[in-house]
Amino acid sequence: MTRAQVFSSEIVEKARSIVARYPQSRSALLPMLHLVQSVQGHVSQEGIDFCAEQLGLSEAEVSAVVTFYTMYKRRPCGEHLVSVCTNTLCAALGGDAIYARLSEQFGVGHEETAGEPGEPGSITLEHVECLAACDLAPVLQVNYEYYDKQTPESAAELVAALRRGEKPAPTRGAPLSDFKGAELQLAGFFPEDEETYRSEVDGRSQAVETLRGAALARDRGWTAPVMEDVPLPEVGTK
Template sequence: MSENLSTGKTYGGSSVGGGPTHQETVADVDVVKIAPVPAEQLVEETMPDLSVFDTLTVERAQAIIARYPQSRSALLPMLHLVQSVEGRVSQAGIHFCAAQLDLTPAEVSAVATFYTMYKRKTCGEHLVSVCTNTLCAVLGGDDIYKKLGEHLGSDGKKVGHNETAGEPGTPGSITLEHAECLAACDLGPVVQVNYEFYDNQTVDSAVALVDALRAGERPAPTRGAPLRDFRTAELELAGFFPDDAAEYAAGVDGPSAAVETLRGAQLANERGWVAPAMPDTVRLPSEKKPADSTDVAVTKK
């Protein structure tokens, strides 16, 4: 064994990579004691300023909590509430949620960093998401994302994933992201703005869309509710809408079904296609059938 170690031979006998081992070149060192770390080098955690979350935000947070039998279940919508205030989930937002829900900041951080809808950088007025999953990508999604990055960039530098053109949060600013799947394969390539759909996009139409957004316009989505800015959309995702019935209806009503999506159901209806009915009794095999066992019969009730 010692011969193999000195020559660098492997267990299989190869001498590739042979040479002196770490044990042969470095002498053992006995640790006598560990020097103390100077106090000025220690990181002292401080409580972030939570003043950005005003009384109304606290009231809304408590209203979210009241929806659930266990307060920690309110964390997801509460993170959207935080984003409606800051345009992102900051350390202050994490501590705010932790305090409201009696959780540790680590527990809140674990959730906030898991889901891509929670942003750690302040978003622009609009979040533009380009689907780059397989079908959208081959239909042009990759080209759209590349072009928008170049078009929104400046001084020869492209805007990348989760980067913002313009000052984040100011009118006309746009945060670009590539999304894995936006659940609209029948309408690809698709783009979302603040989670509203713009279907069947091309490079040219996507460029025209972001130019309109930067100019202060709000082009109507292909389907779904009228377009709102990112922070308003986040407030709605937290569950808060206008109290006025007419204003509420105008903000959420819109065509949500696409012709392409419903085509299969329409063909089935026109041609009388129906799925076979469930039989009254189904025999299910047991997981591990002993030699003297029989199949189990399940009767529909």
């Protein structure tokens, strides 16, 4: 397949609209790479060349970014990306056990795929660093949507449902899409029926646990001290 066949005129148009968001075209690289993943499910050599061409960068500059960030995948992902937090708090509360259970039950290790990549019901497993939801540990994400307070059993049921082609609702946040759909959103493109989509997201984004500190402070009349203005050092001084 040629690059023009992989990246259709519609994708080129989207790429140009991403570039137009920024004063300098090179600033568009991160969302451009998400756009590439929305097409191919990973960043291929064609994807690197496409970004370099659209942004006037060298292949080496694009590759350096792709290989730095773990959200850019060099191998094709499954229909769903399952990310299990195994950082300290989640690990202590069961994250390691969840990862081990999924790995054993579905026969895959880190960044390996059960099923044919991209085919319905295929999943790619990975263990990841803190997902910024420690108050709801242990957590995992599917295509970056949260499933809070998991157990090895609930996580295995969730992934088995994904393998059957189902899309169980996340605990909060946006409705579950597939990996390519999530990548398109990360590139800044949302479903056509944006109003309905946003109302669903708005309805389920807050977790009581996350707001507990704010609620306690409100009930007890606590406020944060006002920070004094600290003058910034002059540019060029130590």
